[in-house]
Structure formats: structure tokens, C-alpha cells
Amino acid sequence: MATTQSRGKKRRQSTRASESDSGEVASAADQNGRVTDSDALLNFYKQMTLIRLFETAAQRGFRQGKIGGYLHVYSGQEAVATGFLAAHRDGDKVITAYRDHAHALLLGSMPEEVMAELYGRGTGLVKGKGGSMHLFDVENGLMGGYGIVGGHIPLGVGMAYAMRYQETDGIVQLYLGDGAIHNAAFHEAANLAGLWGRDGLNPTLFIIENNQYGMGTSIERATAMTDLAAKFDSYAIEHEKVDGMDLGAVLECAERVTRQVRETGKPYAVEALTYRIVPHGAGDFFEKYRTKEEVSKWRERDPIGLLEHHLLDSEAATEEQLEALREEAKKAVDAAVAFADESAEPDAAELYTDVYAEPVADDQAGNDQRSVDEA
Amino acid sequence: MPVMTYREALRTAMADEMERDESVLMLGEDIGVYGGTHIITDGLLERFGPKRVIDTPIAEGGFTGAAIGMAMCGLRPIVEMMTWNFSFQAADQIIQNAAKLRYFSGGQTSVPMVIRGPNGGGVQLSAQHTHSLEGFYGHFPGLKVVSPVTPADAKGMMLTAIRDPDPVIFLEAGALYGTKGDVPEGDETVPFGKARVAREGTDVTLIAYGRQVNLLLRVADHLAENEKVEAEVIDLRSIRPFDADAIVESVRKTHRAVVVQEQWRWFSVASEVAAIIQEQAFDDLDAPVERVSGAEVPAPYARNLETAAFPSEEQIVSAVRRALYREG
Numbered sequence: 256m257a258t259t260q261s262r263g264k265k266r267r268q269s270t271r272a273s274e275s276d277s278g279e280v281a282s283a284a285d286q287n288g289r290v291t292d293s294d295a296l297l298n299f300y301k302q303m304t305l306i307r308l309f310e311t312a313a314q315r316g317f318r319q320g321k322i323g324g325y326l327h328v329y330s331g332q333e334a335v336a337t338g339f340l341a342a343h344r345d346g347d348k349v350i351t352a353y354r355d356h357a358h359a360l361l362l363g364s365m366p367e368e369v370m371a372e373l374y375g376r377g378t379g380l381v382k383g384k385g386g387s388m389h390l391f392d393v394e395n396g397l398m399g400g401y402g403i404v405g406g407h408i409p410l411g412v413g414m415a416y417a418m419r420y421q422e423t424d425g426i427v428q429l430y431l432g433d434g435a436i437h438n439a440a441f442h443e444a445a446n447l448a449g450l451w452g453r454d455g456l457n458p459t460l461f462i463i464e465n466n467q468y469g470m471g472t473s474i475e476r477a478t479a480m481t482d483l484a485a486k487f488d489s490y491a492i493e494h495e496k497v498d499g500m501d502l503g504a505v506l507e508c509a510e511r512v513t514r515q516v517r518e519t520g521k522p523y524a525v526e527a528l529t530y531r532i533v534p535h536g537a538g539d540f541f542e543k544y545r546t547k548e549e550v551s552k553w554r555e556r557d558p559i560g561l562l563e564h565h566l567l568d569s570e571a572a573t574e575e576q577l578e579a580l581r582e583e584a585k586k587a588v589d590a591a592v593a594f595a596d597e598s599a600e601p602d603a604a605e606l607y608t609d610v611y612a613e614p615v616a617d618d619q620a621g622n623d624q625r626s627v628d629e630a
Numbered sequence: 631m632p633v634m635t636y637r638e639a640l641r642t643a644m645a646d647e648m649e650r651d652e653s654v655l656m657l658g659e660d661i662g663v664y665g666g667t668h669i670i671t672d673g674l675l676e677r678f679g680p681k682r683v684i685d686t687p688i689a690e691g692g693f694t695g696a697a698i699g700m701a702m703c704g705l706r707p708i709v710e711m712m713t714w715n716f717s718f719q720a721a722d723q724i725i726q727n728a729a730k731l732r733y734f735s736g737g738q739t740s741v742p743m744v745i746r747g748p749n750g751g752g753v754q755l756s757a758q759h760t761h762s763l764e765g766f767y768g769h770f771p772g773l774k775v776v777s778p779v780t781p782a783d784a785k786g787m788m789l790t791a792i793r794d795p796d797p798v799i800f801l802e803a804g805a806l807y808g809t810k811g812d813v814p815e816g817d818e819t820v821p822f823g824k825a826r827v828a829r830e831g832t833d834v835t836l837i838a839y840g841r842q843v844n845l846l847l848r849v850a851d852h853l854a855e856n857e858k859v860e861a862e863v864i865d866l867r868s869i870r871p872f873d874a875d876a877i878v879e880s881v882r883k884t885h886r887a888v889v890v891q892e893q894w895r896w897f898s899v900a901s902e903v904a905a906i907i908q909e910q911a912f913d914d915l916d917a918p919v920e921r922v923s924g925a926e927v928p929a930p931y932a933r934n935l936e937t938a939a940f941p942s943e944e945q946i947v948s949a950v951r952r953a954l955y956r957e958g
Contacts, residue, residue, distance in 0.1 A: 348703075381736030391735035398702060399735060403726050409695025410727060416696065417703035420655070420681060440722070443692025450687070609737040610771050612795035619823045619871035620771070621902075 293571035297580065299341070299502055300566065303333040303559050305584040306357045309366060310533075312588050313356065313373055313387075317537050321596070322373045324386050325402075329357040331532035334558035335464050336361055338505025339428055339525075342513040346423055348398050350411040351430035353388035354464070355400040358430065362395040366591035376598035383601040384609065404469075405431070405440035412444045412522075415459040416451055419520050426458040426516045434469020436483055448522040449490035455520030460513060461487070463524065465499070466531040471544035484526035492522045499527030500556045503565070532557065603630045631812040636803065639781040639813050640670050640746075643788035644708060646817075648678055651706065654792060655682040657693050658710030667712050668748060668807055694720035694745065698728050698797075701743040706792060711747030714801065715759050720745075728797040729772035744791045748804020749777065750840060750892050751929050754936055760929030762893035764839065767799040768869040768902075774822055775869040777801040777840045781811035783867060786820030794822070803841040823871035827880070831862035834950055835880040837903055838890040839866040842941060846890060849946045859950065869899060877903060878910045885916040886953040890941050895923035920949040 310328035317326045329336070332354075340361040343349065351358050359369050364380055372379030373387050381391050381400075390400035398414060401407035411429035418425040435441055451457040463483055467474055474481050484494040497508040508525060516523050530553040534542055542550075554560075566572040607627060610620070617627050634642065648654045655678075660667055662675035662685040675683040686693040690711065697707035711717045717724065724745065731739045751760030768775045774796055778787045784802070791798040828843055829850050836846045843865045850861040862880050866873065881887050887907055889900035904919040925939040951957040 350699075379736075381734065381738065384736045385734040389734040391738045393735070393738040398699075398739070399731070401727070403722060406695070406722055406726055409692050409723065410699035410702065412692075413696030413699025413701075414703050415699075417700040417705050420700075420705065421703070439689075440691055440695065443687075443689035444695065446687060446689065447692050447696055456681070609733045609735075611774075612732070612740060615823070615871045618874045621870070621872065 293566070296562070296566060297572055297576065299337055300559070300562055300572075300577065301580040301584055302361060303337050303502070303562065304581050305366070305587055306333050306337070306360055307559060308584050308588040309356060309360060309370070309591065312592050313370070314533070314537075316370075316373065316592070316595075322387070323375060324388070325353070326373070326387050326537040327354040327535065328533055329354055331553065331557065332464055332466060332499065332529045333357060334502040334505050334562075335462065335499045335527045335529050336430070338502055339460075339462055339509040339513075341506055342509040343396065343428065344425070345396070346425040347396055347428065348411075348414050348418070348425060349396050349428045349430070350398045350407050350414065351400065352404065352407060352432060352435065353400065353402045354432070355388070355390045359390040359392055359397055359400070362392060362397050364390070364392045364395060364397065366587050367594035370591035370595040371598050374595035374598070375600065376595055377601035377605065378594070378598040382605060384605070405435040405438040408435065408441050409444040409447070412448045412451075412457065412459055415448070415457045415522070418458060419456045424517055426460055426513060428460050428462060428513075430462045430464055432469065433463060433465040433467060433474055433483055434472070434477070436463065436486060437469075437477055442489075445487060445490045445492060449492050452492070452521035457522050458516045458520045459522040460516045461492070461522065461524040463526040464529060465526050466529050468531070468535065468544065470535050471539070471542075473544065484524055487524040492524050494524035494526065496526045496528060499529030500558045500561060502558060502562050529558075530556070606630050631814055633810050634781055634813045635808055635810050636781045636784050637668070637670055637807040639785035640788055640802065641672070641674070642813070643785040644671070644792070645674060645677065647789065647792045648674070648682065653704060654706045654708065655684065655700070656708040656710065657684040657686050657697055659686055659688055659712050661685060661710050666710070668804065670807070671710065690716050690719035691723055695723040695727065697743055698723060698731070698741055701741045701797075702731065702739050707743045708792065709743065709745045711745060713759060713804065714747050714749045714763050715761050717745070717747075717763065724767070724773070724797070724799075725770055729770045732796070733772060740795050741797045742795045744788070744798045744800050746788075746791075746800035746802060748807070749801035750804060751936065752805045752841070752940065754931055754933060755929070756931040757928035762840070762891065762924070764801055764869045765893055765898040768899060773797055773799050773870060775799040775801065776822055776867060777803070777869060778820075778867055779803050779806065779840055779843045779865060781809065782813045783820050783826070785813050786818050787822070787867065789817065789819045790822060793819070801840065806841050806844070820867070822868045823873055824868065825873040825876035826865040826867055827862065827876070828865045829861065829863040831860035831884065833859045833861060833884055834886040834888060834953055835862045835864060835877070835884045836888050836890065836946070836950070837864045837866065837877060839869065839899070840892070842890045842892055845941065845943065846946070849943050849950070852943065852947060853950060857947075857951070857956075859954065861950065866899075872902075874906050874910065877907060881907055881911045882914045885914055887915075888920040888922065888946065888949045888953055890922045890946055892924050892940050894926055895921055896926065898923060917953045917955065920953050922946050922949050
């Protein structure tokens, strides 16, 4: 934790409509739940644009060989995390899988630190030790970034238990992909959430980022029961679906369901239907599992485009205003790339740190002393 | 000093820590209402209530993972594996999350938790219910792995484990839950990474951990009576971190070593001990390091076959005699 503090953490930018002195988020929604506060919407537009440009820059960095390992970007899914994290409060926790850049950026991690992590630099969010799949910003509520499909879900449920055990009113936003819903970790964890929630001990908000493919396997090819939200019925967890391409719909849902989870201490599940308009990961060259037509059709419902139309049609913004915001976002991403490029690799001695809280002597830890000395 | 069983020593340590520290809680199958399959947690539900003594469904991956999440939020969960055989169901959580979280979060997270339960065989449970997993878990950096054999160490190492800021794999000698011994009262912790000389000797070093230590003590008595050999017996206690110094120091004195374990021979703790001795005490050795291990088969059921699958006094005596060049 000292690692992030020492870098002078910039607190979350104003991602939310407006915040009073008490920390309460004033609603930007009208009585039908639609967000009408144009300043707030413009801010969301800027954030979503920043995420898109960040991800595009990351893909470029990967092609240039500056980013190693795997790279999974969020392009097309921006409205989901942007909408739900607008309802995030200090003290809440967020946990997700490996498509995690957007969550970090929305929670207030600096784009510089996130890009530096992707570049494997010592200035990265986790000091160059985790990479794209393991972003953590504990101070801002991000509890990771996990690479094994489904493996993080039990952790989130345990965190929710801890928050009620410690008598806080925090909740856990637990993100999972549609591909994670078939494995044991999900079912065992959802069962515990339902069970503990019966006693008000499990404020977990499950958010299924349903981009319709687990890597390249469509939902229809992965399960005979394709209603993913309904799977929560088995565990007595209430659920609903939301259009994950429509920021307004997500914002309305997020504000309502986070309040419910916070008040009841019971879990809740939302299936957000969305689409990844880019390949699954850096190695997904051919996309043989879906057609170009299908991708084009979904691009028409690009969440950033939809928001843009809404802002222009409702005269909440002018094209010039949007252009200025895009320019601002581009500058932030350019600065992040430059920072990552210029940053040094981690110090060689970092190889051996953070294995245990207190360093274990090399002969007791099994390290070859000669290698340690060289480092 | 009070005498108590290994079982009571574990329970005392856990209950003392739960009294002392509200962040300590426990999860597992049938640990509450039932009282624990091995009666380790009996009475704790009544004392500490269902929020702190959590009966779970039979889903090791789920509740072990949930405990990791609790630990990341500042709680200190103790997870009971009814037996370590079931931990394969939770191995993804233990290995992929608990062991590595501190590292891949760049030091932003801690996982202070204990996973405990009976390890090893000897009671005719056959293949799926008989494993000695110290080599398996000892393989992974980020975990601490301990295996106490005396009631005193069971208590003292459990206190240390619960207070440790990192995940601890606590492998109990399940066959010895009923054995009695002197156990210090109060807050007597036993540090990790320190082996114990269970018997002093000059002629050969016998090395083990867990219930094989008791076997070695019997062998040492036999050797003294029948072979005029004074064996030193070292109880490793802690597999990770590991006390290489204690072994090397003893071998420098005796010049011979026999390592005994119930687990399989290949890629095991004994393999590592033999390697450490040849790296650090090669010039002191008068004979190759001997290993006595479990047979390389899934554990059988029939009493005679099971007995044959684990190290015996005869095998160990033979190994000692080979190390002394008294037999080929």
C-alpha cells in the first residue's frame, strides 16, 4: 500500500454527477431513472473515450512489442464499468478478471501508472510484477485483476462477508465474464453469497459482463441454459438484465441496485449485455468464431457512439464540446504512453521482494545465494 | 507443565487467538454444530458464535477462496480442510491466489490465513484419502508450510501461524491427534524455519517431520541397543521456510544422513534435503545420503499392503546400516 501512496496517488476524478460534502452522491437521474445532468454525462463521455483511446494505444504498444504476455482490452464494453463504477463509494471494493484496465482507470488509477504496468515498468501500478491481467489499486478500492477464469469470484464473496463482519456499509462490485459462469468457482461462490446473504452478511453485486463469447465459444455453444442471470435463481439471488451498451440504462440500474445491496447486505446480480468489438486478446487474429457482419452490427451500437448521439440529439452538447473532450482524452493517453516509454524497468532486486511480508533468508527460502547476489 | 493431546493443543491455540483477536474466525465443513470431524473445533461454535465459526457446504474451492478474500480485507481466517486430500479441490485458490497475491499485486495485498487439517495416512483410507502433501505445497513460493509432531509444537506453531501475515499450510499429524505431551501454558509461540533436535547423537543423522519423527525415535532406541549406534534425530517441523543450517550442522558432526518421509520419493522433501546436504556439506559426508520413502503407488487399502507402502523400522535400520557400510 505504501507503494501507491509514495507515488502521490491522485484521487478519483469526478466520475460521478456531483458529490456533496457528506460524500453522498446526488442523483443525476430524473424520475424515470434517466440521467439528465449534462455535465455528468459529458464527464462519462470523456471517461469512456479515454478508455477507448487507452485500449487502442495498448493494442498499438502490443503490436510494437512494447507490451508482453496477454492483452485483453475493453473496447465496446465501456458503458458497463463506467455505469456501475459511477455508483462506487469510498470503502467499496471492486474485483474483476483480466479485462481490467477500464476498472482501474475509472477508480482513479493514473493512466500513466496503468500503461507503465502494461509496459512492464517499475513505475507501473503493481511495480511491473503483474502486467495487464493483475492491476491492483487497493487504496482506490481495486482488489485486482485476476487471470484464471472464475478464480476471483470466491474472493469477492469473502470480501463482502468481511465488510459486514467489520460492520462497514461497503459493498463489493464483483465483475465476471459470461465465460466464467460455467465453472465450479462461480457456483460455489454464488451459493455462499446466497447463504450468507440470508443473514445480511453478503453485500456482493455480481456484474456479468456478457460479451457473448468465452474467448471464442459463444454462450449457445457453452451451455444449454443461456439465460445467465437466471442461473442465480439456484442460489436465491435476485437478478435482472440491463442493456450494457446504453450508459443511461446502466447508470439507472447501478444506482438502484447498489443502494439495495448496501441496505440489505444481500447479494444481487445484473447481467449486462454487451459486445467486444475487438478481438478477445492479442492472439485472436482470425476471429473465426464470429462474422464481420455481426461485429459491424454491434459497432452500430457502440456505447460511445450511442452516448454521442444522445448528447447531440438532446442538445446537451455541441460537436465542438465533444471534440474538445476527445482531444483532452487523447492528450492524457499520449502522456501515459510517453510516461511508460520513458520509465525504467523494475529494479533487478525487485525480483525477490513481495514474496512474503518479511523477507525470508535465502537459504531458508530455497534461493540460490549466488543468483540473489547478482540481482 | 500441563499435559494435553495434540488435538487439545490445536484447539487451545485457536481458541486463545480467537479470544485475543476479533479478526480471527474459522470456516470449514462440520466444524460447528457437528463439532469437527476430528473433534478439533468442538465447543468453539458455542463459545464464539456462528459468525466466527462458520459451517460451510462441501465446496472447498469456494470457502477457501472466500477465506482468501476475507484475509485480503484484514481478517485472519482459519480454514479447516476436513482432510488435506480435499485440498486439491481448493488448489487453484491456494496456489493461484493465496500464494501469489502479495507478489502480483506489487505488495498491495496480504493474505494472513491458516489452512489446517490432517495430513498423511496410516488408517486404511486407501488411495483418494491418503496423501502427504508437504512436497506438493512446499513447492510454491509465497506459502509457508509446517508439519508439527508434538502437542507442544502443535500449539506453539498454530499461534505463530495465525499471527503470520502470509498464508500458512498447516499439516497436522492426523494419526496422532490423541497422543499426549507436555504443552507450555500461555503465549509460547514456536517460530517457523527452526528445526528441532528431537534426540542428540553422534553417529548418524536421521531427518523427518510429522509422525515419522516418532518412528525415528523408536529406531534410534533400537540402534543404540542393538547396533551401538547413537543416532541424532532432527524434526524439521517447518518445510518452508526451511532450516538448512540445522541439518548441515548435524551432518558435520555425524557425517551420515538418512531422510525418512511418508510421501513419495521422487521430487520430495527428502530429495531436497539430500541436495542441500551435498551442496553444503559434501566434504563432511562419509556415505551417500539415504532416503526412505513411501512406495511409488497410490495408497492401498488392505492393512498389510498399506503397512508395506510406508517406511518401516526395518527399512530405516537397513538404510542406517548402509550409511555405516554395515550392509550393501
